[in-house]
Amino acid sequence: MKVAIYCRLSEEDRNKQFETDDSNSIQNQKAMLLQYAMEQGWELYNIYSDDDDTGSDRRRPEFNRLLADAEQHRFDIVLCKTQSRFTRELELVEKYIHGLFPIWGIRFISIVDNADTANKGNKKSRQINGLVNEWYLEDMSDNIRSVLTNRRQNGFHIGAFALYGYKKDPNQKGHLIIDEEAAAVVREVFSLFAQGYGKTAIARMLNDRGIPNPTEYKRLHGLRYQQPKMKNSTLWKYFAISDMLINEIYIGNMVQGKYGSISYKTKQNKPRPKSEWYVVEGTHEPIIERELWDRVQTLIAQRAKPFDIGTIGLFARKARCANCGYIMRSSKNRGKHYLQCSNRHVAKDACIGSFISVDKLEQLVIDELNRLSAEYLDKDELEQNIEFCGNLQGQKERLTADLTAYQKKVAEYSKGIRELYMDKVKGLISESDYADMSRGFSTERDRLERVIADGEKQLAELDEKIAAGDNRRELIEQYTNLEHLTREMVETLIDYISVGKRIPGTKDVPIEIHWNF
Numbered sequence: 001m002k003v004a005i006y007c008r009l010s011e012e013d014r015n016k017q018f019e020t021d022d023s024n025s026i027q028n029q030k031a032m033l034l035q036y037a038m039e040q041g042w043e044l045y046n047i048y049s050d051d052d053d054t055g056s057d058r059r060r061p062e063f064n065r066l067l068a069d070a071e072q073h074r075f076d077i078v079l080c081k082t083q084s085r086f087t088r089e090l091e092l093v094e095k096y097i098h099g100l101f102p103i104w105g106i107r108f109i110s111i112v113d114n115a116d117t118a119n120k121g122n123k124k125s126r127q128i129n130g131l132v133n134e135w136y137l138e139d140m141s142d143n144i145r146s147v148l149t150n151r152r153q154n155g156f157h158i159g160a161f162a163l164y165g166y167k168k169d170p171n172q173k174g175h176l177i178i179d180e181e182a183a184a185v186v187r188e189v190f191s192l193f194a195q196g197y198g199k200t201a202i203a204r205m206l207n208d209r210g211i212p213n214p215t216e217y218k219r220l221h222g223l224r225y226q227q228p229k230m231k232n233s234t235l236w237k238y239f240a241i242s243d244m245l246i247n248e249i250y251i252g253n254m255v256q257g258k259y260g261s262i263s264y265k266t267k268q269n270k271p272r273p274k275s276e277w278y279v280v281e282g283t284h285e286p287i288i289e290r291e292l293w294d295r296v297q298t299l300i301a302q303r304a305k306p307f308d309i310g311t312i313g314l315f316a317r318k319a320r321c322a323n324c325g326y327i328m329r330s331s332k333n334r335g336k337h338y339l340q341c342s343n344r345h346v347a348k349d350a351c352i353g354s355f356i357s358v359d360k361l362e363q364l365v366i367d368e369l370n371r372l373s374a375e376y377l378d379k380d381e382l383e384q385n386i387e388f389c390g391n392l393q394g395q396k397e398r399l400t401a402d403l404t405a406y407q408k409k410v411a412e413y414s415k416g417i418r419e420l421y422m423d424k425v426k427g428l429i430s431e432s433d434y435a436d437m438s439r440g441f442s443t444e445r446d447r448l449e450r451v452i453a454d455g456e457k458q459l460a461e462l463d464e465k466i467a468a469g470d471n472r473r474e475l476i477e478q479y480t481n482l483e484h485l486t487r488e489m490v491e492t493l494i495d496y497i498s499v500g501k502r503i504p505g506t507k508d509v510p511i512e513i514h515w516n517f
Contacts, residue, residue, distance in 0.1 A: 002075040003042040005033045007049045008085045045075040080110045155254045155280030164214035176284040183287045203236040252286035321354040322500040354499045356509045396462045413445040
């Protein structure tokens, strides 16, 4: 039998007082697992080891290499110290340990918590381990978020890097001090804008003098700051100047929490409304005097243009320059709206300068959509057979199926609580273990019951709409005989559009549409 050993060292292990605490070092894990494999008479296939990764990170390189080799059945057994070293997510426990591993003919064993897929009798224990590990992840996330929120509310800086113009105080954790070299540039930017210079003009002046932008400045000073993978990424841009001019950190106020994580299971963040930001005044020395700040804010308000969603914003942040990859900016001339490369004026030879009118781009996108619909869609057949997302009957069927699944889950949680109670009565688990485990089941059951109640309301609303009439033909026509686009259509259908430079001697501008489907 060939065995694959998997080890993982996470950040929390590094914070232990001694490296050997709980045998959590990679060396101790390997020694323990190698000795166990040798005692069983198994042949070692490979050791897969992830360093400094959490049990909820699905992008662990060695973890994914292990899964790829398991699918090819290059070994017979996966051996870990504990089930949580493999994963802390209940979803992955079910997907791999109870799902794909048996299909691939792979046995999973963890020594400390006695999980072994060859022993069918301890499947419930493995599931409980998975549930407890899932709770651990959520509790740890809540605890970390609570600590960080408290520090933000008290004005401590918690970011990995200080804002351009500042640096971290080596003598006081969470405090910022002025970085005079970068602060001089910040003061110049504010002064130039107050004198009437535009944001693009300021960016061009800094680039002409060879002053590195904030990202490049961090890199040059030895900070491990990730560089954007774009051409001309060391140049100052319009948006860097724009963001700088409205950042209150430059007047001594700590502003944090502009972005928040979607879930403890992902590292993705999303913008938060300004009302939810953490702003604490007077936490550090200001770079910009209040008088200059107020003058700049007044000028910004005076220059602000009304946002025309129907025209200017139609392709907002969707059009990119084919040459340098940067987002194209909108402009207006003689009543017509245009998109142009944001790098076009920031430095000499920074970019060829892609340029196209919004009307022309809209027509090109519509032509391509109509061509695709004519080539691939039969409207009569669609009306009879295909259920669009907007098809009310399809929505009802999907919602009904979801509700059935939720109700099944509720029944499973209720059954789990009853079985845990019987285990407690038989003395198989302690009173405290029963309380902890049943509490999680009850919480999830209550949450699903609320979801079911909301779903039943939606179902009633759908029934009313269906009774009012079938709208399939209307939905099909909406996306097949287009004359104009809406912002909603652009968001739904298009990932981004790459715009090139006009072909010499013609009026043609090459574009490449990257669809969301």
